Amino acid sequence: MDAELLSQVLFAAIKTGTPLLLIALGEVICEKSGVLNLGQEGMMLMGAVVGFLAAYSSGSVGLGVIGAIIIGMFMSLIFAFLVLHLGANQVATGLALTIFGTGLSAFVGSGVVGQTVQGFQPLIIPVLSDIPFIGHILFTHDLLVYLSFVLAALVSYVATKTRIGLIIKAVGENPHAANAIGIKVLRVRYCAVMFGGAMAGLSGAYMSLVYTPMWIENMTSGRGWIALALVVFASWRVGRIMLGAYLFGLASIMHLVLQGMGWNISPNLLAMLPYVATVVVMVIISADHFKEKLLAPRSLGKPFDPRQMA
Amino acid sequence: MKLKSLLLGLGLVAGISAAQAEDPFKVGFVYVGPVGDHGWSYEHNRGREELEKHFEGKVTTSYVENVAEGADAERVITQLAKSGNDLIFTTSFGYMNPTLKVAKRFPKTTFEHATGYKRSKNLGTYALRTYEGRYVSGIAAGMMTKTNKVGYIGSFPIPEVFRDINSAYMAAKTVNPNVEFKIVWVNSWYDPGKETDAANALMDQGVDVLLQHTDSPAPLIAAEKRGMRAVGQASDMSHFAPEAHIFSVRDDWAPYYIKTTEAVINGTYEPADFWGGFKDDMLSIASINENLPADVKAKIKVTYDDIRSGKISPFTGPITNNEGKVVVEAGHTLTDTELAQVNWYVEGITDAIPH
Incomplete structure (x- = not known):
């Protein structure tokens, strides 16, 4: 594999990893606050379809992105109300949200299947893009990819270096203690869940406006689930999430690259890898004794009722 | 008031019997993709629309889109057969075995499977070159x-x-x-x-x-x-x-759909393996x-x-x-x-x- 091809492949890995990164950044904040939202896939699909519809009818991709973020937040608000207010089971509610989002997005988008929009154009950053090798890989993307770099830095900073980050962590580790020192646990969790929704919506918009500028039922093809696994893989650390997202991105295009090079490996086998990893991690999330070792937020998935004491 | 509703009721009954007398020939379609794919399924659906236009009122059609190849297909094809379709076109290679199975269970219905090679008494195949x-x-x-x-x-x-x-x-x-x-x-x-x-x-x-x-x-x-x-x-x-x-390279299924429907209506249909290409204006x-x-x-x-x-x-x-x-x-x-x-x-x- 020569340098040119390698840089093309890494460029594509970043492009493929970006939707995973975006959605995982939202989910990590959500989980740090102690809420496990398995509805990522559903929120992402709704983001994709609404983003596409908004961009298609208005002719503006910017409006599409905003529409996608709003619908993502709205979807997560439904989830938040059910699990935070009514104390519904987080796993079951999250699954329901995914099923709901999958069906609703197919219904809403049936009229625009096969249409296309003028998506985001690549924005080549002068000077930086001229750096040999790395320049092409990092600085010849479109606006949303750069936005994902900025958001990753921002989420990392907020989560580790600020008071807000500490509050989110306190709420996720020990909500009763946090409550005792006067933190409004449910309010913090609402905000965290809605941030997750916004990011899922944005990630969906990336799919339908940048990645493949069209809408098709189920177009996220399991990326919401992969992102959930990614957060666990990265043990809730943003730097590792970023790396993991690009690795997953690489894994999912590698089988196509290798086929083009004439390698005779079963494409099905390679295409399966990201999903196999996801299943393994999903099993791990659901087993309590693993969570400790992975540094999971201690109250992840547990409802909090301020009227009850620990 | 009473008279009015009575008349209305009679009218309805008359309407129903008139519809029964004409009883349009029903044709069902199964698509593997969405009709908006602007590709394969889109063209089959265009063929279906042409078919309906050609027989104006004498033939009604219905379709199911986005049907996965496999177990789901069998359920959909069965449903179409049960709901009284006289002729069913299944339009993807992977529908071959499900179509064959359903065709056996509904011997009075005619089935046509695109791009496959298994045929029976009431199941024909057709393909494009x-x-x-x-x-x-x-x-x-x-x-x-x-x-x-x-x-x-x-x-x-x-x-x-x-x-x-x-x-x-x-x-x-x-x-x-x-x-x-x-x-x-x-x-x-x-x-x-x-x-x-x-x-x-x-x-x-x-x-x-x-x-x-x-x-x-x-x-x-x-x-x-x-x-x-x-x-x-x-x-x-x-x-x-x-x-x-x-x-x-554009597909055009309409000539075949019209021809086959006509044959089934006239009772001259024989299951066969039909291939259409440039010469038949199907491509x-x-x-x-x-x-x-x-x-x-x-x-x-x-x-x-x-x-x-x-x-x-x-x-x-x-x-x-x-x-x-x-x-x-x-x-x-x-x-x-x-x-x-x-x-x-x-x-x-x-x-x-x-x-």
Whole structure:
């Protein structure tokens, strides 16, 4: 594999990893606050379809992105109300949200299947893009990819270096203690869940406006689930999430690259890898004794009722 | 008041019996993709609309789109048969076994399965000579490529796809002896995301002309973005890629749907294996791009005419496969049955048939 091809492949890995990164950044904040939202896939699909519809009818991709973020937040608000207010089971509610989002997005988008929009154009950053090798890989993307770099830095900073980050962590580790020192646990969790929704919506918009500028039922093809696994893989650390997202991105295009090079490996086998990893991690999330070792937020998935004491 | 409702009631009864007397002939369709795919399913649906228009009022049609190949298909086909359809078209290769099974259970219903090879008393098959369109695509690709690398995005490793790859490759070879084909399988008929990834992976490796045996316009859109060329599949995809688009090989199922429906209504239907191509106007070359060099445009038209008139027949021997075995004897032209069973790559393709 020569340098040119390698840089093309890494460029594509970043492009493929970006939707995973975006959605995982939202989910990590959500989980740090102690809420496990398995509805990522559903929120992402709704983001994709609404983003596409908004961009298609208005002719503006910017409006599409905003529409996608709003619908993502709205979807997560439904989830938040059910699990935070009514104390519904987080796993079951999250699954329901995914099923709901999958069906609703197919219904809403049936009229625009096969249409296309003028998506985001690549924005080549002068000077930086001229750096040999790395320049092409990092600085010849479109606006949303750069936005994902900025958001990753921002989420990392907020989560580790600020008071807000500490509050989110306190709420996720020990909500009763946090409550005792006067933190409004449910309010913090609402905000965290809605941030997750916004990011899922944005990630969906990336799919339908940048990645493949069209809408098709189920177009996220399991990326919401992969992102959930990614957060666990990265043990809730943003730097590792970023790396993991690009690795997953690489894994999912590698089988196509290798086929083009004439390698005779079963494409099905390679295409399966990201999903196999996801299943393994999903099993791990659901087993309590693993969570400790992975540094999971201690109250992840547990409802909090301020009227009850620990 | 009472009289009025009584009259209304009578009117309704009369209306119903009138409808029963005419009892339109019902035709059902099963599609593998969404009707908006602007490819395979879109064209089948256009055929269905033409059919309804042709028989105005005498034939009603219904369809189910996005039906996965497999267990789901059997349920959908059964449902269509149960709800009184007289004729059912199942329009993807993977519906073969489900269609056969359901056809056995509903002997009074007529079934027609596209691109398959299993038939029975009430089940016929029909296919397009897509390899004819693919031959013309190969000619254009061979002439247009500057890197001598043509990318081919395959759906599933099945005979129909192997056959078309061979046809395109043999054609490209006649105009460009140095041409090389890179083949990538995406294991889906319609997955714009994967098709985009595949198109990009191919272009990253020096491919500058893309051919596809998948149904979405995604590869064309990807080619347009990077200033490469591509051929549209199944329907006219020119508007997705005004610059990149070479031409589209367009399917037209209407003539067959009309003919078959007529035969079933008249009681003259016999299950058979029908293949339609350029000659039957079921396949055409649509929207040849104005921006092509004149010699390419001319060659495309000549090749089309030659296939239509029978002067060129892509699968006439001698043909050797890429393992060195003669697969078509000199002088022999593959029969339709043999065409449906191609499981080899022609000499010169460097890939191996995937298992």
